[in-house]
Amino acid sequence: MDKNDFILVAESVTKDFMGLRAIDNLDFAVKRSSIHGLIGPNGAGKTTFFNLVTGLLPVTVGKVYFDSEEVTNLKSHVRAGMGMSRTFQEGGPTRTWLNSHR
Ligand SMILES: Nc1ncnc2c1ncn2[C@@H]1O[C@H](COP(=O)(O)OP(=O)(O)OP(=O)(O)O)[C@@H](O)[C@H]1O
Numbered sequence: 001m002d003k004n005d006f007i008l009v010a011e012s013v014t015k016d017f018m019g020l021r022a023i024d025n026l027d028f029a030v031k032r033s034s035i036h037g038l039i040g041p042n043g044a045g046k047t048t049f050f051n052l053v054t055g056l057l058p059v060t061v062g063k064v065y066f067d068s069e070e071v072t073n074l075k076s077h078v079r080a081g082m083g084m085s086r087t088f089q090e091g092g093p094t095r096t097w098l099n100s101h102r
């Protein structure tokens with residue numbers, strides 16, 4: 001696998017919360033100029049994965065690459081400066097895109 005073909009690569013990523021292994025040796029890659037969805041049952045580790053990728057949580061083991069650069073230990077704001085951003089789930093039924101972005 002050539003990392004240059006991918007905008008995002010997670011390599012052998014594991015995340016432990018104390019004794020609970022939330023993510024176990026995950027390999028995940030997103031090709032450039034493509035759109036991916038991540039699905040799984042409650043507690044599967046989706047949110048944890050996004051938190052690892054964006055730097056909100058530290059990985060226990062493994063590496064994360066964005067745009068061919070290793071970002072595993074970079075702060076969120078540095079990753080944002082490289083072009084990585086995320087949004088969060090809405091807080092309630094009355095929130096709309098418009099009033100969330102005023
Ligand atoms: N900060 C934390 N401390 C301890 N355990 C956690 C923490 N965050 C997540 N977990 C555990 O890690 C596992 C994965 O949780 P996560 O929230 O990533 O799943 P999810 O796929 O996003 O679930 P959902 O579909 O409900 O949003 C669960 O067992 C959860 O209880």
Ligand SMILES: [Mg+2]
Pocket residue numbers: 046047048
């Ligand atoms: Mg979640």
